[in-house]
Amino acid sequence: xxxxxxxxxxxxxxxxxxxxxxxxxxxxxxxxxxxxxxxxxxxxxxxxxxxxxxxxxxxxxxxxxxxxxxxxxxxxxxxxxxxxxxxxxxxxxxxxxxxxxxxxxxxxxxxxxxxxxxxxxxxxxxxxxxxxxxxxxxxxxxxxxxxxxxxxxxxxxxxxxxxxxxxxxxxxxxxxxxxxxxxxxxxxxxxxxxxxxxxxxxxxxxxxxxxxxxxxxxxxxxxxxxxxxxx
Numbered sequence: 001x002x003x004x005x006x007x008x009x010x011x012x013x014x015x016x017x018x019x020x021x022x023x024x025x026x027x028x029x030x031x032x033x034x035x036x037x038x039x040x041x042x043x044x045x046x047x048x049x050x051x052x053x054x055x056x057x058x059x060x061x062x063x064x065x066x067x068x069x070x071x072x073x074x075x076x077x078x079x080x081x082x083x084x085x086x087x088x089x090x091x092x093x094x095x096x097x098x099x100x101x102x103x104x105x106x107x108x109x110x111x112x113x114x115x116x117x118x119x120x121x122x123x124x125x126x127x128x129x130x131x132x133x134x135x136x137x138x139x140x141x142x143x144x145x146x147x148x149x150x151x152x153x154x155x156x157x158x159x160x161x162x163x164x165x166x167x168x169x170x171x172x173x174x175x176x177x178x179x180x181x182x183x184x185x186x187x188x189x190x191x192x193x194x195x196x197x198x199x200x201x202x203x204x205x206x207x208x209x210x211x212x213x214x215x216x217x218x219x220x221x222x223x224x225x226x227x228x229x230x231x
């Protein structure tokens with residue numbers, strides 16, 4: 001014999017479960033990822049940065065790139081920047097500028113040079129056939145005045161528009177370098193493991209320690225940590 005009360009109970013239970021499932025689906029929101037428009041860098045050193053004694057750089061690109069991380073045979077400078085010809089000849093074993101362009105510069109997308117109150121931007125591409133002073137100095141740096149550029153204690157922080165970096169794709173590769181003078185082995189410190197972050201807004205920031213560096217820098221040039229956030 002069919003129990004009408006039991007059937008009604010089962011139907012009510014089924015409808016209740018269905019409503020719960022539908023309600024859950026209605027409350028599930030899929031967040032659409034959007035491209036980031038700004039990148040904030042915050043870099044901490046072992047002591048207060050000294051712009052009169054050291055140079056501070058961020059090399060970046062759309063792909064991973066090459067840096068000279070040798071402890072005993074390095075010389076860091078950037079396209080368009082004054083350099084010591086004797087040092088270039090020493091480190092390149094007499095090959096000259098083209099050695100730096102073929103091994104390193106042609107793999108870079110650009111360079112941010114950090115100054116006391118702002119940055120300069122040197123954009124690539126940098127040709128691997130660059131071999132003369134005239135060609136080298138044709139790469140020009142432009143000054144970027146940034147509203148939130150700040151040197152606070154031992155930390156430099158600022159925000160730069162992604163569009164200024166001319167990145168192709170959605171990944172920013174970068175490294176941080178400090179130098180002193182123009183003699184051989186002027187690299188004070190660098191992040192040898194090329195870093196990368198997706199240019200997607202509202203992702204968790206990238207925070208790292210520079211605890212794998214084998215360089216022995218002076219405190220004002222020693223890179224301790226960094227945080228990069230895409231906005």
